Amino acid sequence: MENAGFEPRIIGFLCNWCSYAGADLAGVARLQYPPNVRIIRVMCSGRVDPQFVFKALADGADGVLVAGCHPGDCHYADGNYKTMRRFQLMKKVLAQLGVEEDRVRLEWISAAEGSAFARVIQEFTERLRQLGPFKPGRRLAAGGEG
Amino acid sequence: MRQIVIDPITRLEGHGKISIFLDDTGAVKNVYFQIPELRGFEKFVEGRPSEEVPQIVSRICGV
Amino acid sequence: MEKLKIASYWASACGGCDVAILDIHEKIVDVANIADIVFWPVATDFKEKDVEGYPDGYIDVTLFHGAIRNSENEHYAQLLRRKSKILVAFGSCAVMGGIPGLANFKKREDILGWVYFESPSTQNKERVLPQTSTPVPEGELTLPSFYEEVKTLGDVVDVDYFMPGCPPAPHQIWAVLQVLASGNLPPKGAVVGASDKALCDECKRVKTEKKVKRFYRTYEIIPDPERCLLEQGIVCMGPVTRGGCGARCTSAHQPCRGCYGPLEGVVDQGAKYISALASIVDANTWEEAQEIIGHIPDPAGTFYRFGLPGSLLRRARNV
Numbered sequence: 001m002e003n004a005g006f007e008p009r010i011i012g013f014l015c016n017w018c019s020y021a022g023a024d025l026a027g028v029a030r031l032q033y034p035p036n037v038r039i040i041r042v043m044c045s046g047r048v049d050p051q052f053v054f055k056a057l058a059d060g061a062d063g064v065l066v067a068g069c070h071p072g073d074c075h076y077a078d079g080n081y082k083t084m085r086r087f088q089l090m091k092k093v094l095a096q097l098g099v100e101e102d103r104v105r106l107e108w109i110s111a112a113e114g115s116a117f118a119r120v121i122q123e124f125t126e127r128l129r130q131l132g133p134f135k136p137g138r139r140l141a142a143g144g145e146g
Numbered sequence: 147m148r149q150i151v152i153d154p155i156t157r158l159e160g161h162g163k164i165s166i167f168l169d170d171t172g173a174v175k176n177v178y179f180q181i182p183e184l185r186g187f188e189k190f191v192e193g194r195p196s197e198e199v200p201q202i203v204s205r206i207c208g209v
Numbered sequence: 210m211e212k213l214k215i216a217s218y219w220a221s222a223c224g225g226c227d228v229a230i231l232d233i234h235e236k237i238v239d240v241a242n243i244a245d246i247v248f249w250p251v252a253t254d255f256k257e258k259d260v261e262g263y264p265d266g267y268i269d270v271t272l273f274h275g276a277i278r279n280s281e282n283e284h285y286a287q288l289l290r291r292k293s294k295i296l297v298a299f300g301s302c303a304v305m306g307g308i309p310g311l312a313n314f315k316k317r318e319d320i321l322g323w324v325y326f327e328s329p330s331t332q333n334k335e336r337v338l339p340q341t342s343t344p345v346p347e348g349e350l351t352l353p354s355f356y357e358e359v360k361t362l363g364d365v366v367d368v369d370y371f372m373p374g375c376p377p378a379p380h381q382i383w384a385v386l387q388v389l390a391s392g393n394l395p396p397k398g399a400v401v402g403a404s405d406k407a408l409c410d411e412c413k414r415v416k417t418e419k420k421v422k423r424f425y426r427t428y429e430i431i432p433d434p435e436r437c438l439l440e441q442g443i444v445c446m447g448p449v450t451r452g453g454c455g456a457r458c459t460s461a462h463q464p465c466r467g468c469y470g471p472l473e474g475v476v477d478q479g480a481k482y483i484s485a486l487a488s489i490v491d492a493n494t495w496e497e498a499q500e501i502i503g504h505i506p507d508p509a510g511t512f513y514r515f516g517l518p519g520s521l522l523r524r525a526r527n528v
Contacts, residue, residue: 050480058521085498086487096509098526147347153257156250159224167347176347182281186320190311195506197428205308208225
């Protein structure tokens with residue numbers, strides 16, 4: 001297999017009120033999921049500036065997960081609706097920049113859905129393993145042929 | 147054979163270079179004119195909305 | 210006081226920055242009173258060899274325009290860095306790639322292929338491509354190598370100041386020249402000749418509530434001359450772009466395309482604009498948002514119109 005031995009690095013931006021608690025539940029319930037995700041807790045998925053996603057990809061992440069409360073459940077009423085709209089526009093931009101569609105993923109995971117969190121990480125890791133490492137354009141030292 | 151290189155060509159828009167080759171008597175044997183620049187507007191306007199193209203291609207030459 | 214020595218050079222550029230310098234009009238005479246020009250290909254006849262002959266640090270200020278597209282551009286960047294006390298990345302191309310940076314949406318071989326083989330006006334049966342070295346009966350001719358991607362000036366050399374704009378506004382150029390001449394210099398790495406506030410701050414259009422149900426391409430709508438273009442559904446980069454230009458485009462009923470670069474504190478102008486633009490889309494279902502966002506043609510080419518090489522992802526991959 002082409003990507004044998006490749007362990008994808010996933011950055012997961014999880015909202016404090018639902019998805020982070022969901023991830024916590026997955027741990028408390030001793031659900032098995034791959035250790036490939038590095039979680040960053042944010043107060044709301046609406047706090048996830050697309051710059052964070054671009055920065056993660058530019059600095060070595062192979063995939064980025066944004067997870068928040070289900071629509072209607074946002075602690076701040078409509079933060080996750082903003083996330084939904086941003087995510088759509090961001091995907092269009094990333095597609096034009098040649099970033100494979102499946103490298104960024106948006107999920108609604110509630111505090112009760114530990115199993116959903118474990119499943120998402122399982123699926124995402126497998127998909128990224130198929131896609132292989134993400135190679136961002138490196139800032140080359142002077143003298144390079146770019 | 148002696149070579150005179152004029153680089154850059156000045157007081158015009160763009161990049162240019164002239165190489166003059168002289169024979170042993172100092173007479174001009176041959177002259178080459180080269181343009182050492184390429185940006186590729188023809189290619190990178192592909193995919194841009196047509197109404198945006200006039201503003202993009204106005205940066206071909208700003209002089 | 211000894212006169213300043215200034216240089217102005219274009220790399221992968223259009224010459225518009227040089228013309229913008231001349232657009233300070235009669236004040237150019239004041240510049241001539243305080244400064245000698247020691248290299249300026251568009252206006253004077255100094256050659257590369259003259260610059261090489263200068264001692265290191267001989268030039269007080271170099272205004273460097275243009276992106277780094279090929280090895281000659283990089284060579285001049287390094288030469289002028291060595292010879293200059295102050296190197297200013299002047300104009301959007303040098304600061305963040307500019308319009309030539311749109312080439313980072315394409316592959317090197319596709320650009321060369323179109324220009325030298327495929328375009329309808331090209332006749333090139335032997336499929337000749339420019340070579341870095343070509344033997345001729347009299348000797349050898351050389352050309353710079355065409356890089357894989359466009360880079361910014363800051364990617365290849367250490368830059369002292371960044372002055373954005375396509376081109377920089379003449380009143381800003383004059384102000385910056387005065388500051389540089391005074392010796393009372395801003396901190397290294399500063400963005401000069403621009404505002405710390407967004408373009409919207411100096412745009413005179415009336416702003417009320419931003420909620421967009423439909424985006425329009427510029428030919429699809431005659432905008433209200435007084436109202437904010439973005440509120441009328443015209444994609445305008447004002448909210449994430451530095452001001453300082455005097456809102457030239459929006460005053461002429463044209464939307465901002467971001468040539469003054471990212472706002473203070475913003476790392477990636479395009480990514481930040483995704484955030485700003487999606488926030489004002491008036492939709493709460495996936496399908497409705499998809500319909501509204503679908504009316505934006507070429508989002509990446511618009512949000513990164515002037516700054517793809519200087520952005521976080523720098524270029525498109527595998528396309």
